[in-house]
Amino acid sequence: MNTTTPLSGLTAAQVTQRVADGRTNDVPDAPVRTTTEIIRANVLTPVNAIIGSLLVLILVAGFASDALFAGVIISNSVIGIFQELKARNTLNALAVLSAPQARVVRDGEVREIPISQVVADDLLALLPGDQIVVDGQILDGLGLEIDESLLTGEADPVEKTAGDEVLSGSFVSAGSGHYQATRIGAEAYAVSLAEEARQFKLADSELRSGVNTILRWLSFIIPPASLLLLLRLLVEEDEASEALRGMVAAAVAMVPDGLVLLTSLSFIVGVIALARRQALAKELATVELLARVDVLCLDKTGTITTGDISYAGLEALGSADPKAALGAMAAADPHPNPTLQAIA
Missing domain, CATH: 2.70.150.10 (Calcium-transporting ATPase, cytoplasmic transduction domain A)
Structure with missing residues (x-):
């Protein structure tokens, strides 16, 4: 000043x-995650990259009816995008x-x-x-x-x-x-x-890191294994498309897509439970972080008490009339609040 x-x-x-x-x-407007960033973060994931590659192969082979496994990509991405968009919009409205x-x-x-x-x-x-x-x-x-x-x-x-x-x-x-x-x-x-x-920081999820580690190793194992399997099937099958179909089916079985989807579903159940108690999770993995909390520190009792007023007692002001004293005090305030207005 x-x-x-x-x-x-x-x-x-x-x-x-x-x-x-x-x-x-x-x-100035606070920097927040854009819709594009949220979609990219939930779509461009290791499991989606693997399943997406296999989806392209099965569609190229002409077996669209066998592409139901792609539902994992859609479900997993939609769950993450929906929750993060909801959290972002809620935080943007925070004032x-x-x-x-x-x-x-x-x-x-x-x-x-x-x-x-x-x-x-x-x-x-x-x-x-x-x-x-x-x-x-x-x-x-x-x-x-x-x-x-x-x-x-x-x-x-x-x-x-x-x-x-x-x-x-x-x-x-x-x-x-x-x-x-x-x-x-x-x-x-x-x-x-x-x-x-409103600040966003990616949660340090051990569960997500473990799944990504598995997927990272599989990204090195699946391609050569699939290639060897395809070569064998090309020898056994009359049509190349059938060989490709068999190879994709085997490769999909090696990807723990069910584990990824189950993880997301478990997280969203926790997020819904938090929302019912008026708590907002910025991202799905926040639930896992809460599960690892073993010490909760509070700085004051007012944070967890109800704030309800309770009557303790009445102390008389000598021989004066308490009502008259309160009325005089209320009338003397040039800018009384609603309580003083009621007393006056």
Whole structure:
């Protein structure tokens, strides 16, 4: 932060200068896997290469009715493509920020603008229910409390005073105040949090690696074995097409395509079970990684508790009437939240 913005906010000239310098709240699109990349990753696999080659041979020989084994290619690829497209689309829709507008102070006037038009050092006004759209520093506040549960998982509101930092994605639960924008655009906490969730890293699947190792060895064994078998069948059979048909049938039997399909089906069953519990698997092999987890670390109880309010007791305020005291407190707040409005 360069200098503290006065409570009158930035001037029109200062805003124009920051826009010209590119210091706006524009957020570039996060890099995600394209549909082409997802299809290529699920189609161009070792087992598909082997089965696909045999499929071409059987079609060339004119025995299309014997090409049912190609269903493994289609089934395995469709399962992987469907799950990864679903995960990508869900992550693309992930947004920590939901407020379309921001309340800023410029030239001494409060106005609402799209959050993309917020600039560095802008002065933003806060009222109960507002979402903090960029990171910043509190300049003043009156009973200001911030709900950071969306970011930290902590259900209790945090009291904020002048000089305290606020993070984008949190909400004003009570009070009012002003804060100065310090980190905007891709530097804002909410944006970096969403981008981190969208990042894709290929899961280190031991099961998939083992299957690929088997297929890699078979890719060296099947061609010479198939060639020797074809030469023998050419001697025994009257027609070359029948010899080719027999060779392909034998080669297909050597490929563990059923194992590959069964692995994918097992993964998709696990993915469906996770989805029923509101958990998203970025790819099929994620299920295997969860199966290998033996230690689960949690940083706070608020992550696994319900957050329901329970009544502990009532402490009388001397001889004063509790209802009158609560009413006076609620009436004294210039920007009451819904709870205080109900009490008043």
